[in-house]
Amino acid sequence: GAVVSQHPSWVICKSGTSVKIECRSLDFQATTMFWYRQFPKQSLMLMATSNEGSKATYEQGVEKDKFLINHASLTLSTLTVTSAHPEDSSFYICSARDRTSGLYEQYFGPGTRLTVT
Amino acid sequence: AQKVTQAQTEISVVEKEDVTLDCVYETRDTTYYLFWYKQPPSGELVFLIRRNSFDEQNEISGRYSWNFQKSTSSFNFTITASQVVDSAVYFCALSDLTTSGTYKYIFGTGTRLKVLA
Numbered sequence: 271g272a273v274v275s276q277h278p279s280w281v282i283c284k285s286g287t288s289v290k291i292e293c294r295s296l297d298f299q300a301t302t303m304f305w306y307r308q309f310p311k312q313s314l315m316l317m318a319t320s321n322e323g324s325k326a327t328y329e330q331g332v333e334k335d336k337f338l339i340n341h342a343s344l345t346l347s348t349l350t351v352t353s354a355h356p357e358d359s360s361f362y363i364c365s366a367r368d369r370t371s372g373l374y375e376q377y378f379g380p381g382t383r384l385t386v387t
Numbered sequence: 388a389q390k391v392t393q394a395q396t397e398i399s400v401v402e403k404e405d406v407t408l409d410c411v412y413e414t415r416d417t418t419y420y421l422f423w424y425k426q427p428p429s430g431e432l433v434f435l436i437r438r439n440s441f442d443e444q445n446e447i448s449g450r451y452s453w454n455f456q457k458s459t460s461s462f463n464f465t466i467t468a469s470q471v472v473d474s475a476v477y478f479c480a481l482s483d484l485t486t487s488g489t490y491k492y493i494f495g496t497g498t499r500l501k502v503l504a
Contacts, residue, residue, distance in 0.1 A: 314494045374420045374490040380431040
């Protein structure tokens with residue numbers, strides 16, 4: 271149980287285009303989803319927290335107009351990187367909290383590797 | 388401020404050696420959770436353990452063991468008789484209760500473990 275999927279697993283896009291990454295909880299309802307970013311050989315940095323049906327809360331320094339997060343249902347959250355640039359190339363990981371589990375519990379997706387050329 | 392420090396950036400050991408990965412944390416919370424994750428080259432995070440602040444018992448799971456010492460704010464991880472498959476980046480993480488009542492994770496910088504055959 272508690273499986274989180276991400277699609278796509280990798281994507282290459284041209285500079286200036288937008289790309290959408292999906293995060294789905296497959297066998298549970300996720301009231302809260304988290305988006306992380308990981309640069310090569312670095313740690314995971316939380317970008318934003320999204321609660322189903324409400325606006326995402328962004329961490330300091332994260333541009334909300336560039337990284338659009340939508341959490342429209344209890345099983346799906348999307349991250350759209352708008353007008354992507356090479357510096358946005360990174361590994362994006364989502365996690366989800368099961369509404370029936372403890373507040374501290376998060377289940378991680380397998381990640382999406384974004385390369386902007 | 389909440390913080391997780393993994394001072395060891397990279398460790399190399401020869402197969403069958405024991406290795407300990409250090410994790411030191413700072414928190415203002417009285418109730419908190421600590422985690423260890425493994426990130427193999429594929430990038431997907433693998434959950435290893437969760438420990439709450441009220442449970443200071445050490446834990447052993449096969450070749451893995453964890454030593455939680457509240458007095459020194461440390462949560463160290465030992466791999467006994469290391470194997471090549473243990474080669475990965477290991478992250479220690481701390482829960483951080485947000486104002487909205489959700490726990491977010493603060494990750495350490497990770498320790499890259501290389502086990503040589």
